[in-house]
Amino acid sequence: MVLDTIKIVPLTVGTITTQGTTLAVGGRAWEDVEDYFDDDQTTYVGSEIEKAINALSVRFQTTADGDSHVVEVWGSRAWDHMTLLATLTLTGGKQKADEGLFFVDTIVASTENLPKAGVVCDSATDRICRYVVDLCGHDHLLFIATTLQGSASLAIQVSGY
Numbered sequence: 493m494v495l496d497t498i499k500i501v502p503l504t505v506g507t508i509t510t511q512g513t514t515l516a517v518g519g520r521a522w523e524d525v526e527d528y529f530d531d532d533q534t535t536y537v538g539s540e541i542e543k544a545i546n547a548l549s550v551r552f553q554t555t556a557d558g559d560s561h562v563v564e565v566w567g568s569r570a571w572d573h574m575t576l577l578a579t580l581t582l583t584g585g586k587q588k589a590d591e592g593l594f595f596v597d598t599i600v601a602s603t604e605n606l607p608k609a610g611v612v613c614d615s616a617t618d619r620i621c622r623y624v625v626d627l628c629g630h631d632h633l634l635f636i637a638t639t640l641q642g643s644a645s646l647a648i649q650v651s652g653y
Contacts, residue, residue: 498544498545498652498653500542500545500651500653501651502551502651503649503651504553504648504649505538505635505650506537506539506647506648507646507648508534508635508636508637508640508645509640509644509645509646510535510640511535511638511639511640512536512636512638513636514576514636514638515576515634520566520575522568522572522573522574525566525574525634529634536634537634537635537648538633538635539635541627541630541631541650541652542652545631545652546626546627546653547627547652548650548651549622549624549651549652549653550565550622550624550625550649551596551620551622552582552595552596552646552647552648553590553593553594553595553596553646553647554582554584554595554596554645554646554647555584555594555641555644556584556594556644557585557586557594558584559582559594559641559644559646560582560583560639560641561581561582561596561644562579562580562582562638563579563582563635563637563648564578564579564580564635565577565578565580565634565635566633566634566635567627567631567632567633568630568631568632569629569630569631569632574632574634576603577604577605577606577625577630577633578601578603578604578605578606579601580599580600580602581599581600581602582598582599582646583598584596584597584641585598585617585618585619585620587619587620589647593645595619595620597615597616597617597618597621598616598617598621599612599622599623600612601623606627606628607626608626610623610624610626611624
């Protein structure tokens with residue numbers, strides 16, 4: 493018997509163009525955030541993760557080299573209340589990405605609220621950095637840029653296995 497890892501190419505789940513704020517204490521129930529999972533959001537990017545995905549690989553694309561962003565990653569199981577999973581500080585690099593954007597080359601995880609910490613992969617100048625994490629059953633993710641560089645765009649791409 494041969495085991496095979498599901499291969500999913502990175503998919504852009506949305507682009508943030510407007511800085512947001514952390515979820516309010518009274519605004520973390522599913523009915524408070526379900527609109528953030530609409531495709532036309534520019535402040536929040538919501539993504540439903542396929543049930544077969546156990547670990548997620550996230551990478552980001554930004555407008556320019558040196559762009560600096562802080563992104564909160566919130567998650568829920570099914571349509572339950574959201575919980576803060578991670579806070580990531582991002583820096584843009586010079587590696588060209590899609591549609592005139594550049595890959596984020598540095599990620600620093602400052603908050604991680606899962607049983608096993610995520611791993612920052614290939615965090616170095618002008619590389620394509622990724623944050624890889626075991627989702628521990630969370631299948632709805634919400635990305636919020638609580639700090640967004642000037643007039644930057646921040647595209648979020650996910651893949652998993």
